[in-house]
Amino acid sequence: MLSFLIIPWILFFINQMSFGVTVVITILFIALLSFIIFLLRQFQKSTLLESQAYLEIIEFIQSSNQDIKISKDVVHDKNLMLNYIKEMQSTLNKQILKSERYRKRLRLILDGLQLGILLIDKDYKITYYNKKMHLFFNLMEKDMGQSIDQLELPLAFISVIHEAVSKGATRKDIEFKNKLYDVQVSPFLKTESNETQVLIVVDDVSLERSTEQMKKDFFSYASHELKSPITSIKGFAELILYDMVTKDDAIKALASIVSQSDTMTTLVEDMLMLSRLENYKESKQMKVDLKDTLKEVLNVLKPIIEQKNIIISHNMHMIEMVCDPMDMFKLFKNIIENAIKYSKDNAKVTIKLHHVNEEMLFVVKDEGFGIPSIHQPRIFERFYRVDEYRNEGGTGLGLAIVKHIVMKYDGIINLESKVNQGTLVEVSIPIKK
Ligand code: ADP
Numbered sequence: 001m002l003s004f005l006i007i008p009w010i011l012f013f014i015n016q017m018s019f020g021v022t023v024v025i026t027i028l029f030i031a032l033l034s035f036i037i038f039l040l041r042q043f044q045k046s047t048l049l050e051s052q053a054y055l056e057i058i059e060f061i062q063s064s065n066q067d068i069k070i071s072k073d074v075v076h077d078k079n080l081m082l083n084y085i086k087e088m089q090s091t092l093n094k095q096i097l098k099s100e101r102y103r104k105r106l107r108l109i110l111d112g113l114q115l116g117i118l119l120i121d122k123d124y125k126i127t128y129y130n131k132k133m134h135l136f137f138n139l140m141e142k143d144m145g146q147s148i149d150q151l152e153l154p155l156a157f158i159s160v161i162h163e164a165v166s167k168g169a170t171r172k173d174i175e176f177k178n179k180l181y182d183v184q185v186s187p188f189l190k191t192e193s194n195e196t197q198v199l200i201v202v203d204d205v206s207l208e209r210s211t212e213q214m215k216k217d218f219f220s221y222a223s224h225e226l227k228s229p230i231t232s233i234k235g236f237a238e239l240i241l242y243d244m245v246t247k248d249d250a251i252k253a254l255a256s257i258v259s260q261s262d263t264m265t266t267l268v269e270d271m272l273m274l275s276r277l278e279n280y281k282e283s284k285q286m287k288v289d290l291k292d293t294l295k296e297v298l299n300v301l302k303p304i305i306e307q308k309n310i311i312i313s314h315n316m317h318m319i320e321m322v323c324d325p326m327d328m329f330k331l332f333k334n335i336i337e338n339a340i341k342y343s344k345d346n347a348k349v350t351i352k353l354h355h356v357n358e359e360m361l362f363v364v365k366d367e368g369f370g371i372p373s374i375h376q377p378r379i380f381e382r383f384y385r386v387d388e389y390r391n392e393g394g395t396g397l398g399l400a401i402v403k404h405i406v407m408k409y410d411g412i413i414n415l416e417s418k419v420n421q422g423t424l425v426e427v428s429i430p431i432k433k
Contacts, residue, residue: 004029057085116181116202120161121195124148136181136202161185161200173205180206214382221383225267225395229260236260263393270397273330274382277404283324290319290328290360294353297332301340310340314351319360322432323409331405334398335364335425341394342423343368355431362427371417379415402427 008025011017110117116133120126124147129139137153148158156174164170164185171184182203189197236253239245245253276283294316298305305312321328339349343366352363371379375386380403383396406413411429 114203116200118200118202120148120198120200122198124161124198126151127197133202136204137176157181157183157202161198165198173209178206179204180209218382221396222267222271225383226264229264229267233257233260267395267397270395270401273326274397274401274404277401277408280408283327285322285324287320287322288325288328290321290353291316293325293328294332294351297329297336300333301337304337304340308340308343308345308347310343311346311348312351313348314353316351316353317355319353319355319431320433321360321429327405327408331402331427332362334402335362335427338394338398339364339366339368339423339425342366356428358431359428360431362429363424365422365424367422370419370421370423371415372419373417376415376417380413 005026008017008022012019012022111131113130113132116136117128117130118126118133118139119128126139126144126146126148129143133139137157139151143151148161154174154176156172157176160170160172160174160183165187169184169186171182174181174183182205184201184203185198186201187198189199236257239253240250294314298312298314304310336349336351343349347367349367350363350365352361354361354363371386375384378384379386380399382400384400385394385396403413406427406429409429409432411427414426415423417423
């Protein structure tokens with residue numbers, strides 16, 4: 001390199017080059033040399049800066065994830081360092097993807113739960129709620145981060161949460177929009193990041209509770225209904241036993257015992273039938289001519305038809321259907337018997353059994369007492385009776401049985417009634433061949 005500086009001066013001393021040219025070449029060479037040195041310095045500086053930046057990156061990565069160990073030597077090899085960062089980036093991407101998938105799965109599980117889940121922090125601000133919670137109490141995205149005290153939530157619900165926070169885990173039933181909710185609050189759960197959270201689990205127990213109530217009602221009604229015939233049977237039997245009645249009265253007492261026993265038998269039979277229908281017990285299925293079944297029913301009801309002198313007008317089609325004959329017999333009998341029972345003497349009852357569009361249509365119309373509209377929504381309930389007609393006899397299970405039979409055969413039942421004008425009951429059931 002130095003020869004480039006010396007050669008022009010040697011040429012000058014041996015008079016081969018003029019002084020001016022030698023000086024210009026020397027200056028040009030020195031300028032070129034300085035420029036090269038300047039460039040080298042710059043390059044060195046930027047490499048130093050880059051290394052510094054890499055070091056900082058390594059420190060940052062390591063401080064955010066203790067599991068990652070990077071040798072500081074890689075800093076001095078730019079390519080190695082870049083590969084390292086790329087590798088790191090793909091590992092991080094995979095981790096992010098994994099935790100995202102985990103988060104989605106968890107969300108799916110929580111949203112699929114039949115329970116409402118709500119999390120609030122120590123300031124009563126919502127930190128999480130699942131889909132059921134939105135359905136139960138209409139919580140929205142905009143409610144996240146809001147205090148429960150500022151939202152339009154049921155007051156009873158908010159007060160259960162406050163009670164749990166001051167007294168410890170609490171569980172209560174609350175009512176909201178005609179539904180009953182079981183609310184369980186577990187306060188002060190610590191999260192991984194040591195935050196205090198209150199967990200609220202809500203369950204819609206409306207159906208459960210009403211079933212429990214229905215069971216209680218059933219037992220109380222059933223025992224009540226059975227108690228009266230048993231009491232009168234015992235009374236009549238004692239009269240005869242202690243010889244307290246004349247021979248004629250004893251015969252009457254015995255007849256009453258037989259009639260009360262019949263009432264009890266009907267009640268027990270109806271209860272058994274209802275229990276079979278409610279438990280979806282398999283019953284025998286066979287091809288039945290419904291017209292024959294209906295004729296049989298009218299035959300069984302002949303005594304009461306004649307006793308009340310009811311005029312029966314009927315129009316029947318022959319319909320063959322696969323079913324349990326006992327089901328159709330009960331369906332026809334209970335509806336027609338009601339039409340007769342709840343009509344005055346000499347009244348008219350119209351019966352139709354038609355085959356319409358692959359459906360069996362059974363219609364019974366009477367001109368009897370009718371059912372006050374206030375009672376109509378409840379008359380298909382077990383043991384429900386309209387008080388004024390209680391002395392007509394009956395178990396109060398007739399229409400409950402009818403409803404279950406219609407449900408069993410995927411049919412529809414419709415009842416229209418007006419007080420003192422009469423009642424119309426229509427049943428349509430798809431015909432199974
Ligand atoms: P019950 O054994 O008392 O007849 P049901 O379940 O068959 O029980 O009927 C429930 C109640 O509905 C009856 O007690 C009666 O008050 C009323 N009801 C049913 N059918 C008629 C009807 N055709 N006309 C008037 N009231 C009726």
